Amino acid sequence: MNFELSDEQNALQEAARDALSRIDTVAAAREAxxxxxxxxxxxxxxxxAGWTGLLVPEEQGGVGLGPLDAMLIAAExxxxxxxxxxxxxxxxxxxxxxxxxxxxxxxxxxxxxxxxMPPTDxxxxxxxxxxxxxxxxxxxxxxxxxxxxRVHWVPDAAKADLxxxxxxxxxxxxxxxxxxxxxxxxxxxVVSYDQTRPMAHVEFxxxxxxxxxxxxxxxxxxxxxxxxxxxxxxxGSVEEALERSVQYSKxxxxxxxxxxxxxxxKHALVEVLRLMENARSLMYYAGWAGQDSPxxxxxxxxxxxxGAGEALDFxxxxxxxxxxxxxxxxxxxxxxxxxxxxxxRRLLGGTASAADRVAGELLAEAGARPAA
Amino acid sequence: MDLNDTPEQAEYRAxxxxxxxxxKAGAPGLGGAELGKEEAWIAERxxxxxxxxxxxxxxxxxxxxxxxQGLGPINQVIITQELQEAGVPGILDVIGIGMLGPTVIAHGxxxxxxxxxxxxLAADEVWCQLFSEPAAGxxxxxxxxxxxxxxxxxxxxxxxxxxTTNAHFASYGLILxxxxxxxxxxxxMSMFIVPMDAEGVTIRPLRQITGEAEFNEVFFDDCVIPADxxxxxxxxxxxxxxxxxxxxxxAIGAGSEGFGYRADRFAAAIASxxxxxxxxxxxxxxxxxxxxxxxxxxxxxxxxxxxxxxxxPGSEAALGKVTAVKAAIAAGDLIADVIGPDALAEGEWxxxxxxxxxxxxxxxxxxxxxxMVGERVLGLPTEPRLDKGIPFNELRALEKEGASA
Numbered sequence: 001m002n003f004e005l006s007d008e009q010n011a012l013q014e015a016a017r018d019a020l021s022r023i024d025t026v027a028a029a030r031e032a033x034x035x036x037x038x039x040x041x042x043x044x045x046x047x048x049a050g051w052t053g054l055l056v057p058e059e060q061g062g063v064g065l066g067p068l069d070a071m072l073i074a075a076e077x078x079x080x081x082x083x084x085x086x087x088x089x090x091x092x093x094x095x096x097x098x099x100x101x102x103x104x105x106x107x108x109x110x111x112x113x114x115x116x117m118p119p120t121d122x123x124x125x126x127x128x129x130x131x132x133x134x135x136x137x138x139x140x141x142x143x144x145x146x147x148x149x150r151v152h153w154v155p156d157a158a159k160a161d162l163x164x165x166x167x168x169x170x171x172x173x174x175x176x177x178x179x180x181x182x183x184x185x186x187x188x189x190v191v192s193y194d195q196t197r198p199m200a201h202v203e204f205x206x207x208x209x210x211x212x213x214x215x216x217x218x219x220x221x222x223x224x225x226x227x228x229x230x231x232x233x234x235x236g237s238v239e240e241a242l243e244r245s246v247q248y249s250k251x252x253x254x255x256x257x258x259x260x261x262x263x264x265x266k267h268a269l270v271e272v273l274r275l276m277e278n279a280r281s282l283m284y285y286a287g288w289a290g291q292d293s294p295x296x297x298x299x300x301x302x303x304x305x306x307g308a309g310e311a312l313d314f315x316x317x318x319x320x321x322x323x324x325x326x327x328x329x330x331x332x333x334x335x336x337x338x339x340x341x342x343x344x345r346r347l348l349g350g351t352a353s354a355a356d357r358v359a360g361e362l363l364a365e366a367g368a369r370p371a372a
Numbered sequence: 373m374d375l376n377d378t379p380e381q382a383e384y385r386a387x388x389x390x391x392x393x394x395x396k397a398g399a400p401g402l403g404g405a406e407l408g409k410e411e412a413w414i415a416e417r418x419x420x421x422x423x424x425x426x427x428x429x430x431x432x433x434x435x436x437x438x439x440x441q442g443l444g445p446i447n448q449v450i451i452t453q454e455l456q457e458a459g460v461p462g463i464l465d466v467i468g469i470g471m472l473g474p475t476v477i478a479h480g481x482x483x484x485x486x487x488x489x490x491x492x493l494a495a496d497e498v499w500c501q502l503f504s505e506p507a508a509g510x511x512x513x514x515x516x517x518x519x520x521x522x523x524x525x526x527x528x529x530x531x532x533x534x535x536t537t538n539a540h541f542a543s544y545g546l547i548l549x550x551x552x553x554x555x556x557x558x559x560x561m562s563m564f565i566v567p568m569d570a571e572g573v574t575i576r577p578l579r580q581i582t583g584e585a586e587f588n589e590v591f592f593d594d595c596v597i598p599a600d601x602x603x604x605x606x607x608x609x610x611x612x613x614x615x616x617x618x619x620x621x622x623a624i625g626a627g628s629e630g631f632g633y634r635a636d637r638f639a640a641a642i643a644s645x646x647x648x649x650x651x652x653x654x655x656x657x658x659x660x661x662x663x664x665x666x667x668x669x670x671x672x673x674x675x676x677x678x679x680x681x682x683x684x685p686g687s688e689a690a691l692g693k694v695t696a697v698k699a700a701i702a703a704g705d706l707i708a709d710v711i712g713p714d715a716l717a718e719g720e721w722x723x724x725x726x727x728x729x730x731x732x733x734x735x736x737x738x739x740x741x742x743x744m745v746g747e748r749v750l751g752l753p754t755e756p757r758l759d760k761g762i763p764f765n766e767l768r769a770l771e772k773e774g775a776s777a
Contacts, residue, residue, distance in 0.1 A: 001381070001446070001680055002374045003673035068373070122650060246750050261753040263739070266746040273750060274691040278667035285670040288373045299666075306663040355659030356652070362635055362662055363655075368643035370650035 003284060005072075012069055016076040019045050025082040025196070029336045032195035039195055041159075042077075042084045043110060051086060053105030055225075056093050062105040067225055068287025071232035075283070078236025081340055083196045087229050088112035088156025091222040092164040095175040095214045100162055112160035114151050114202055116140075116173065117349045118220040121360045122370055126166065126173050129153050129349065131201065140204055142167035142174050145211055146184075147204040153347055155230075157200035158189040165202075165209065166219055173219050178209035194336075194343040221294075224301035226348055228286045231301075231308035234344055235283060238276045238308070241315040241337050245269055245322045259322070268318055275311035282307045299361040302354040309344070309351035316341035375673065377450075384447055388454045391427050398423070399460040404584070414541050417464040421495035424463055431469050431493050438477060438489045445622060445679045467537060468492050468499035471619040472546045475563075479604035479612045484565065488544065497543035500568070502533040502590060503613065509535075509733075510740040512548075513557045513610060514759075516768075517592060519549035519564060525599035527551075527564065529572070529592040535734075539575050539588035542568045547592075548613050551606055553765040560764055561609035564601045571595065581726040620735070622684060631731075633696050634669070635662035638703040641710075641721070648710045657706045664699035668692055687748040690741045697732050704728060 005013070023040050031038035046052055054070050056062020070090055077084045092111030093104050103109040116126040116139035127136035131152040140149025147167045157163065163178045163185070180187050184207035187200045214222075246269060249260030259265050282304040289300035316338040320327035327334040345351045363370070377385055400420050405413035424430045425439070432447050434440020441447070455462045463469055473492050476484055491497040508514040517531025529549060539545065545566050552560035568575070572595030577585035604612040639658060648654045671692060675685035704725040708715035715721040732738060746752040759767050 001377070001673065001676050003670065003677045004373075006373075242750075246752065249752065257756060258753045260746075260750075261755050263743065263755065266750075266752050267739070267742040269750055269752065270691070270742040270746045273688060273745065274694060277671065277688055277691065278664065278695060281667050281670040281674060282663070284373060284674070285666060288375070292373070292375075303663045303666045306659060307667055310660075310663075352656065355663070356655050357659070358662050359639070359655035359659035362639035362658070363643045363649050366636065366640040366643035368639075368649035369646055371646040 003288070009069060009072060012065075013072045013076060015049070016051075016073045017079070019049050020076055020080050020082050020084075023082070025080045026333055026336060029081045029194075029196045029339075030330075030333075036191070036195060039198070040083055042082050043107070046084045046086060046089075047107030051084070052089060052107035053093065054086075055090055056101060056105040060105060061102045062093070066287065067228055067290035068284070070225070071228050071283055071287055074229045074232035075236035075239070078233035078340075079240040081194075081196045081237070081336060083198065085110055085156045085159065085198070087197075087226065087233065088154070088160060090229060091115070091226045092162070094222045094225060095164050095212060095218060096162070096177055097212045097214075100177050100210070104162065109161035110156070110159060111162045111164055112154060112157040113222060113226060114154050114157065114163050114165040115223055115226055115348060116151075116166035116168070116219075117353070118173075118216075118223055120357055121364050121368070126168050129347070138168075139173070140165060140167040142169040142176060142211070143206075145176070145208055146206040147176050147178065147209055148206055150201065150203045152201045153190070154200055154202050155197055155347060157187055157202050158198035160187075163202065165204065167204075173216050175212050175214040175219055175222075176209035177212060178204070178207055182207065184208065192343055194339040196340065197343065197347075221297065223348075224298050225290070227305040227354060228283070228290070228301045230344055230348055231279070231286075231304040232283060234308040234312040234341070235276065235279045237337055237340055238272065238279065238311045238315040241312075241319040241334075242269065242272045242276060244333070245272065245315075245319050249322055265322065269322070272311070272315045272318055275307070275314055279304065279308040279311045299358060302357045302361070305354040306351055306358060309354070312337075312341040313345060381446065381450060385450050385454060388429065388451050389458075391429065392454055392458045392460065395423060395427070396458055396460050402459060402461055414464070417461065418495040418498075420461065421463040421465065425493045425495070430463050431473065434469075434473065434477065434489070434493070438473075438485060439493045444682075446676065449676060449679075464495050465492065465498045465538070467501050471616050472499045472501060474619045475546065475612060475616045476565075476603060478615050479563070481600070483600065484603065488565070491543075498538055498541055500536050500539045500542035500545045500590075501616070502536060502539075502545040502547035502566070503616075504535045505532060506534050510737055512613070513561065515548055515550060515561065517547070517549045518553075519551050519562060519597075521551070522596070527597050527599070527601065529564075529566065529595040529597065531592050533590045533592075534578070534587070536575075536588045536590050537586060539568065539590050540577060544568060545590070546603065546616070548609050550764065551609070553768075554763050555607070556761055557759060557764045557767065558610045560607055561613070562606050563603040563609040563612040564597060565603060566592075566595065566597050566601065570597065580730055582723055583726075618684075621689065622679070631696055631700070633665060633700040633703070635665040638662070638665075638707065641707045645710055654706065654710060657702065661699045661702040661706065664695050664702075668695050668699070671695075687745055690736065690745055693731075693735065694738055694741060697728060697738075700724065701728050 025040045028040035050063050053062030054065050058064040089111045091113035104111045116128050126139040128139050128151045130137045140147050163180050165176045167176050184205045186203040189200045192199050252259045286300040286304040289296040319334045400416040428441050429451050432441040432443045436442045505515050519527045519529050547564050547566050551562040572593045574591040576589045578587045578589050579585045642648050678685050707721050
């Protein structure tokens with residue numbers, strides 16, 4: 001039994017924290033709200049550290065590490081709201097192949113995963129997030145090597161050099177590598193509530209691409225890895241939010257005593273800790289399953305998404321309320337974590353659909369045959 | 373990360389497994405005692421513990437000189453896992469072997485160790501823990517049960533204890549009592565061993581919402597115990613009690629799934645209803661509570677790792693109970709919503725639903741756990757205390773004054 005990080009993983013985490021501390025990405029996150037060009041861009045940091053090829057096997061120019069290592073780095077990025085572009089890039093590297101994969105691994109090109117959500121026990125189609133509303137949109141269609149369709153709210157797509165698009169040929173999902181600068185591809189950057197994410201809606205009109213050999217299982221795995229990464233970013237933001245909340249609750253006095261001594265404040269901060277520790281355990285579960293128990297990976301990654309999402313929702317609101325009115329002002333950092341929480345919970349299928357998938361996986365295992 | 377056994381652990385597990393295989397035909401059932409058959413149930417479970425002890429599978433973490441095996445907590449975890457896997461019960465006297473025996477080993481005299489430990493291990497004498505009182509739970513150091521020294525050096529006990537598991541068939545109890553009321557409350561307590569059949573001891577079962585009487589109330593009226601019944605220093609009982617509570621923490625850390633609240637168990641209860649299995653609200657609630665239970669399970673593996681490395685889980689381990697209770701309450705609500713009022717009739721779900729409100733406060737209320745974790749883990753300041761440095765008898769007077777104002 002060993003269910004803690006290895007020495008190498010601790011070192012990886014520390015190195016990431018150090019590398020990400022050199023730019024004040026939290027301040028940049030505020031500036032970017034009014035001027036998008038002020039958004040920090042840590043691609044060079046990612047490239048120099050070898051994160052761009054983290055999940056790519058060594059013989060293909062990568063580092064050959066696993067999902068847990070990637071999640072540890074994402075968590076560090078989440079602490080400082082650092083735009084490292086790995087949420088879009090890393091899942092793309094799981095599907096690309098050949099020259100493109102080597103370019104992505106080396107960081108010469110930035111990838112973006114243009115995801116489709118795998119079928120569930122209730123919905124048998126591959127779908128994408130809609131631009132608005134609850135009805136999910138069909139995944140783009142594939143005809144030969146031509147992709148047609150529209151995908152909304154794609155993380156890191158606005159600055160990508162290569163798109164790895166999930167499109168459906170009949171009922172079979174395929175991954176297609178597409179150069180966004182070519183004809184038939186429209187990338188519409190969107191101004192988002194959390195400007196640390198360069199997001200876009202992407203439209204394909206018979207856009208030609210390279211269909212790669214990835215199977216439906218590979219594609220579903222890339223979706224789960226993306227769930228794990230966005231969850232890990234959230235967990236990192238929770239850690240930072242809790243540290244800041246605790247710090248302030250020791251400095252601020254009311255009625256002659258520190259506010260952290262009041263049970264009303266203390267219990268809420270312990271609730272953040274409880275949700276955070278639960279999410280951390282789920283990250284380890286997802287990392288372990290991703291490496292050693294693939295049949296549990298879907299369940300584990302989505303449970304992590306649910307747990308980390310709930311933790312960040314609560315922690316980001318608590319960070320504001322511990323600070324009182326000042327915590328809700330533009331000048332304060334707390335709203336930047338709140339913005340991160342608000343947008344994250346609605347991306348990549350949203351945390352609600354992740355909860356549904358957790359239930360679906362467990363019900364299917366228990367032999368449920370849901371009524372149509 | 374590796375959830376597998378080390379070679380030594382695998383070897384030990386194989387040994388445990390083959391012993392269980394050879395002996396499980398004689399094991400009692402897993403269930404509790406049926407009404408009217410309590411004595412037979414207790415006798416069976418005593419025999420089973422004796423057998424486990426003879427096989428070297430009870431008190432494995434106790435030193436060899438006291439009948440244990442001198443092994444680590446991870447060996448205890450392996451035994452518990454294998455017993456569960458085989459569907460046979462573990463030892464009867466979990467509290468004695470897990471917490472009270474180790475306390476005697478840490479603080480008792482040589483004579484006490486010689487006299488009490490071997491019969492405890494063999495279940496010839498079961499023990500109970502006499503700490504909580506009607507007016508002292510979260511604030512355990514506020515106990516009022518008195519032990520007064522007699523001219524011959526013996527002690528006279530007066531007071532009431534509550535929430536005492538197994539008291540009705542226990543031979544001995546470890547009791548925390550006040551020996552000096554003129555000093556602040558933490559400084560005036562002592563720990564004693566009391567025979568449960570001594571004159572002046574009255575035991576009454578305490579029925580809970582479930583209808584069962586898992587606990588007892590125990591009354592002491594001029595109950596006299598000998599001078600050598602003291603465990604640890606006179607007036608040094610608080611330190612002894614902390615040792616017991618430390619072993620409790622270890623037990624909780626090593627068995628966080630011990631309540632049987634598992635995501636797959638609750639999912640199975642819903643899976644049989646096709647309409648429920650397709651209902652969005654049901655699925656959302658199941659997905660959330662299952663996430664909590666999965667987190668609990670893998671947090672347990674983190675605690676085991678800490679234990680295996682020779683440490684203790686951090687104080688935040690106490691939050692595992694909060695998560696377990698919260699998720700199980702959500703599960704009970706959901707399953708009963710799906711089944712309807714039938715779920716509240718006798719059976720698995722009615723029991724779960726009725727058991728949880730009490731579990732929420734057992735082993736420390738949620739509020740006191742959050743205080744403890746907030747202060748120890750997050751380093752948050754304590755609340756100002758009104759009892760600090762005040763002699764216990766003055767404090768009682770102040771409390772009485774406040775209550776009547």
